[in-house]
Amino acid sequence: MSGSSYGKIFRITTWGESHGPAVGAVVDGCPAGISLAEQDIQAFLDRRRPGQSKYTTKRNETDTVEILSGVFEGKTTGTPISLLVRNQDQRSRDYGNIAVSFRPGHADYSFKEKYGFRDYRGGGRSSGRETIGRVAAGAIASKLLSELGITVRAYTKAIGPCTVSENEYRYSEIMENSFYMPNNQTATEAAQYVAGLMSEQDSCGGIVECVADHLPVGLGEPVFDKLDALLAQAVMSVGAVKGVEIGDGFGAPASTGSRNNDPFRIKDGKIYKESNHAGGTLGGMSDGSRLILRAAIKPTSSISRTQHTVNESGENIDITVRGRHDPVIVPRAVVVIESMTAVTLADLLLQNMSSRIDYIKKVYTEDRNVE
């Protein structure tokens, strides 16, 4: 049921299967007047494109985006922005046992049961290519946020057991290693760890962290559409994500109120928090501090090792999943998590426009000709 859309005002709809003609997205509700060109979106798509390092699938796709509507003379018009990316790698091939068996860790079985049959080519709708639409939409959301000085950036905090602890962050190194980790040394360790798994036809997961800065206070709608709640939906909806946390997250339970509460202080007329265990949200609304979230990503399900499973005829079989798999999907998930965060923030930014009668008066009284 209409599960392919996200957001209330800034609303994205994605579509497309791995081996169909194309994938894409429609972004509705984007305000008019924002500069937007295909290269703005392409820059985001290039960050999730396969084949960029030896740790990602060799599938060769340029993932070139075409803007089909909603932009005129270089600016958004306020009408829906339709984005199209043709699938290039649709070569006809024998799907063999994939077509008639349920791969462990994949959506094959649940898709089959839900819909009665399934598009078995490359995972169909559950393929990682589904995220192309998210990232294209995220690029537009980021443009909107940047108009207000808001920045969002994601990076890899952990690959398997190789974790960058908070006091070792070097943000300048993020773009210097294949894993987008804020520490080249840890990235080197991660590379060795992943290489070992690859030699064993195995895979691993990791943790992506995303931060947003310069948010206005008050984004997020009590009660169910809280900032942290919508971020949790947005991020958990990305395939392979098994957990989401804000601020201290799963570390908070073992803390105490006196340590976990972030004291408010004022300096030069500006309110700030002395610490940020909360990760930038209070009562489900942004609190003016840095927003911090983390996503736990499971090991890639596609591994070349032989595994137990069941086929559609109801027989126990052994399966070997051939093909070009990412031994770790985390580096390519970074821009996806960043995009979903940006989309959520853009939507809540627009929703918040109606929170106060004084804002409404300001817009309509000063800007509008009322007869």
Next chain:
Amino acid sequence: MSGSSYGKIFRITTWGESHGPAVGAVVDGCPAGISLAEQDIQAFLDRRRPGQSKYTTKRNETDTVEILSGVFEGKTTGTPISLLVRNQDQRSRDYGNIAVSFRPGHADYSFKEKYGFRDYRGGGRSSGRETIGRVAAGAIASKLLSELGITVRAYTKAIGPCTVSENEYRYSEIMENSFYMPNNQTATEAAQYVAGLMSEQDSCGGIVECVADHLPVGLGEPVFDKLDALLAQAVMSVGAVKGVEIGDGFGAPASTGSRNNDPFRIKDGKIYKESNHAGGTLGGMSDGSRLILRAAIKPTSSISRTQHTVNESGENIDITVRGRHDPVIVPRAVVVIESMTAVTLADLLLQNMSSRIDYIKKVYTEDRNVE
């Protein structure tokens, strides 16, 4: 913006502030023909009622629910079910510094910034009493689920550092201790831990786990309204929750594909998984195994210790938050998490009715008089 509603078909709307006349909920989209009485709902509300142990606030409220609509002759009619709980404890009192200062860890500051002013009485809309509507709605969702044999139950996995590990679960002990833990021994340790904090005017958090059994395969709507994504929103939207995970969750990143993938097997014509690291979801849809989620709950923000903060005049001050606080909110959050899980499952169960043309034909061809 309309953030007080959740669900697409089975849709709940909650309303009410801590110290206003009442709190309540409207449940729209509940199918007709389900037996429902006030005692069904009251049983759930009694589980979150304050004053049941020395670890919960002494605020004395019976929280008696009244069904105002949507039920006729003991059955749901298909029309909206309006639920009302009068606030009893609205005694006039001096809110003192609370009214003009921002309590650390609370929503005071973000509410003030978002809306321009705030209802400072007992936290207003951000009060824990907001969850009454959720729990009342959850009781109805649970009735619906039980018609299909689906069960949902939540319990406390950890209080501060006192954790029940999976091989120590004794479900029969859940109702035998004040913390709803599946192990009385751990509950005793937790009691000592909490007592220590209370003596220091401090507080702690914990982890709630929720499981659901006997789910049909295929609940959850790709892409954004996946089962796990909506559960993440639903659970994270509960005040004080800072993290949500499904199955192995934040443990998954450090595992490997060969260990983390759950092999399918078939026995007596039924498909099952040999393990359940996934926690009952594949591709964002239920996979027929037990659904398992966990919520990380932060330490209670209201502590009697003196804390740094800022007042509405923009001055740095020290604040002491007086009143009747739960030193740990976790035991009362158990039924709230269970309720949000039930509401999410009920909604996805109904959404899934339209997934296949054969279901649609079945309902309309056999049951309906078509002229």
Next chain:
Amino acid sequence: MSGSSYGKIFRITTWGESHGPAVGAVVDGCPAGISLAEQDIQAFLDRRRPGQSKYTTKRNETDTVEILSGVFEGKTTGTPISLLVRNQDQRSRDYGNIAVSFRPGHADYSFKEKYGFRDYRGGGRSSGRETIGRVAAGAIASKLLSELGITVRAYTKAIGPCTVSENEYRYSEIMENSFYMPNNQTATEAAQYVAGLMSEQDSCGGIVECVADHLPVGLGEPVFDKLDALLAQAVMSVGAVKGVEIGDGFGAPASTGSRNNDPFRIKDGKIYKESNHAGGTLGGMSDGSRLILRAAIKPTSSISRTQHTVNESGENIDITVRGRHDPVIVPRAVVVIESMTAVTLADLLLQNMSSRIDYIKKVYTEDRNVE
């Protein structure tokens, strides 16, 4: 399925049955900072209250509203506003044949088929009392609109064949006759017409017209949520309404482009239209001219005459619908149509806040402390 809510940002949810304990509404998404008291709402409810003239049902209800949430210190807080009206006239009585037969022109049969059974007391959810929630919400929407100088007013254009033509409008007479017609003379003719029908145990319908002035240009969201489209839904959703038209409406087809197009002109720097066949919308957005809509209301279905029908046992029978019926529902529908128009305009006013990046910058750059 969740059909009891309307609006995207300014979102109303109504609940309640004719003979249940109460009826009410929840208004979510109302901006903070608007003055609101129970008397603001009561004034609207009093306009639809029964028993005000001999042409309305004698059912005696004060329809006293209670605000249960969302207002603090006389102003809206931005949180959901819960409104409650207790049903007073729930006297136990014998519903007789109503309970087991399908009244012609009523929803009895379709309710029974849809839900499997029905609340037969006074029409249950399909009773005219369902509109109480709409009117209460409409009062709040009107308060919001009035903050921006927007006015909405409805009146009766026709009772049966007695119609006030446009050149005979005398707005000052609207409140001077029982039918809320802008011409006392026509109202007198209507009174005679209705009296004749009453003596024959019959009923009639009429046409309500609603106008809104001082709207900003551009309200309404292309493509499906156009101003006129949402007004059509809002007004057609009122029981007994069988048609909705904007501007020249059903008169437009027989006109020609050269006559029907409204020429733009400019005077003193302000753009206006020389005529208003369009009724204030162009491309589904407000165009700065007066908004004009009309609703066609069918004759009251409840008549005392004997009618043919079928009972639940599947037998052809004759039915006599006893009780206190309005011989014409039109006068009481006036405030309902006005309320639905106000709610639609309020929602679109808020939706439109996000249409342009310059509005967004204005609100966030000037008003917000961005760290």
Next chain:
Amino acid sequence: MSGSSYGKIFRITTWGESHGPAVGAVVDGCPAGISLAEQDIQAFLDRRRPGQSKYTTKRNETDTVEILSGVFEGKTTGTPISLLVRNQDQRSRDYGNIAVSFRPGHADYSFKEKYGFRDYRGGGRSSGRETIGRVAAGAIASKLLSELGITVRAYTKAIGPCTVSENEYRYSEIMENSFYMPNNQTATEAAQYVAGLMSEQDSCGGIVECVADHLPVGLGEPVFDKLDALLAQAVMSVGAVKGVEIGDGFGAPASTGSRNNDPFRIKDGKIYKESNHAGGTLGGMSDGSRLILRAAIKPTSSISRTQHTVNESGENIDITVRGRHDPVIVPRAVVVIESMTAVTLADLLLQNMSSRIDYIKKVYTEDRNVE
């Protein structure tokens, strides 16, 4: 704000401008297992294609549709169906005064005010080409309805003053004349009428009627999402529609209850109505009789005559709208109205699946493996 989507379960999103690269639609929530091919959709698009008679624009477009997702092996998969139609007639040309003036009767002025600037090429998003997405989606909805034996068909009831009265309907003649009228004689008169207007560089409107048969009883969701209310939104959202009525519509007010009520009768165990003034809805739900609606369509706004207007510099000017205009848009609107009706019915059909617990049990108990 996200106004480009319609429907709750069967949800369509359209996008695209007249002179951009393409127009299209995404249909989300379509059940799996329905046979669907491009020719199913093309057949609908061909009905609205320009250039089919001398009464429609000469713009030459084949409007060839491509299915980009959601169909596998000839059947819908349950995932979003993306539909693409490339614009062929985008020849570069001088838009002249259109680019800087507001055409009377068009959305130019309201678009400019709403969004700050506008895509002036061929009306941009407000172009009639926007309906391509609606019609493509309508074709899919019709396929779904046909699986249950439900039929929907629209035709022209009136062109200007030339009206087919009900006792003159000859349905077999609908496809025999350029206007899709159910009476060739009236069509001939209409042809003469339109020819006269064309010679005067003028245009006219008309009335489209749409009927649906074999609907299950009970489609439509009280209170705001009633069948007639959603049809009103759906149909009024089509450009140029100024009024919508159901059954007797604007004729009902002058009738009386005794004549307007449709008596129920039973024959051979089936309930029917002796008349159908209601047009197939009672209480906003289908009542088992034929659904009947009518849409009033205004005269084409684009006429070659010189008209008064204002330009963007704020000057009063005379404008001549050159180009290839339909002197009457009604014949091409027929399939658009039919499509919007089909989409609405499809959505309500799916929504209604959850109305009763017995349907839910039937689907899940019999069809699903519940562990």
